[in-house]
Amino acid sequence: MDALLLTFKLIASTLLIVISVYSAIYFGQITRVEQQFGLKLPLVMKKVLGFLTMIPMAVSLVVLLVVLLEVFTY
Amino acid sequence: MNEQSTTERNTNMIGAKCNLRDRFAKKFLTLQDEHLIFSTRQHWSVLFPAITLNVFLVVGVSVFVSLSSMIAPIYFFSFMLIALIVLSISLEIFIKNLAEWFFHFYIVTNRKIVEVAYRPMYSKVIYEVLLDQVRCTEVDVKASGLSNEIMNVGTVLMTFDRPTNEKIFTIENIKDPRRAAMHLADSFEMQKYKEQGGVASWISNPLVNSSII
Numbered sequence: 702m703d704a705l706l707l708t709f710k711l712i713a714s715t716l717l718i719v720i721s722v723y724s725a726i727y728f729g730q731i732t733r734v735e736q737q738f739g740l741k742l743p744l745v746m747k748k749v750l751g752f753l754t755m756i757p758m759a760v761s762l763v764v765l766l767v768v769l770l771e772v773f774t775y
Numbered sequence: 776m777n778e779q780s781t782t783e784r785n786t787n788m789i790g791a792k793c794n795l796r797d798r799f800a801k802k803f804l805t806l807q808d809e810h811l812i813f814s815t816r817q818h819w820s821v822l823f824p825a826i827t828l829n830v831f832l833v834v835g836v837s838v839f840v841s842l843s844s845m846i847a848p849i850y851f852f853s854f855m856l857i858a859l860i861v862l863s864i865s866l867e868i869f870i871k872n873l874a875e876w877f878f879h880f881y882i883v884t885n886r887k888i889v890e891v892a893y894r895p896m897y898s899k900v901i902y903e904v905l906l907d908q909v910r911c912t913e914v915d916v917k918a919s920g921l922s923n924e925i926m927n928v929g930t931v932l933m934t935f936d937r938p939t940n941e942k943i944f945t946i947e948n949i950k951d952p953r954r955a956a957m958h959l960a961d962s963f964e965m966q967k968y969k970e971q972g973g974v975a976s977w978i979s980n981p982l983v984n985s986s987i988i
Contacts, residue, residue, distance in 0.1 A: 709853060713857070726896065727871070727874075730896045734893055734895055738893075739802065740799055742874065749866065756863075757859065757863050764856065
């Protein structure tokens with residue numbers, strides 16, 4: 702059961718990292734398009750994208766740390 | 776002089792109904808004697824499915840986490856992780872839809888029609904029809920569905936008879952499509968009269984015809 706839970710946590714944190722990296726790239730692309738067209742996206746949307754980059758990354762790092770600690774202290 | 780002031784007045788009158796910022800839309804005025812007729816995005820109601828999906832997901836995930844935590848409180852952290860993943864993905868999809876809606880717009884001038892559809896990270900389409908290179912045979916308006924009827928949202932279809940093939944250009948899900956179609960029809964008429972060497976007086980002010988609607 703512990704091994705299953707650890708695997709789940711590993712997969713979940715990897716997914717969260719993928720999501721946050723995707724958000725960061727998307728954020729960069731949107732900024733590039735904004736500069737290209739001279740159109741500014743609503744600030745709320747950019748903030749949400751920022752949160753989507755930061756929160757999953759922070760959570761996934763914490764989860765990874767916890768998983769690694771559990772593995773090494775097993 | 777008199778003609779110039781009439782043109783300026785018409786441009787201002789028409790410019791008032793532009794949904795995009797005028798300064799931005801005017802970047803696309805590159806041809807000689809070109810002025811903006813209207814510029815628009817799709818109506819925000821096209822985002823309804825994405826908004827509804829997100830609301831359902833947020834509610835569903837909240838219920839799932841609270842119920843699961845009551846049944847198996849030991850796995851609370853894992854349930855929270857699942858919730859975070861689902862919410863992140865749904866928000867990501869919503870923002871993608873919003874950005875694609877934001878960067879998809881139509882600009883109609885007296886010389887050309889431009890459709891810009893930019894999907895960040897995926898595709899970029901700038902579709903431009905020069906009105907003096909084509910012959911427009913039909914300008915149709917289509918609105919279907921109760922919500923579209925209530926909010927006055929519809930699609931304008933223009934059939935162009937090109938030298939090589941027939942092409943239908945669509946301006947999808949815009950507000951007040953009949954008015955837009957009227958402006959477009961006037962533009963095509965004006966172009967036709969210009970080609971024939973004259974300008975029809977009733978066409979020089981498109982809003983006169985639009986007031987019929």
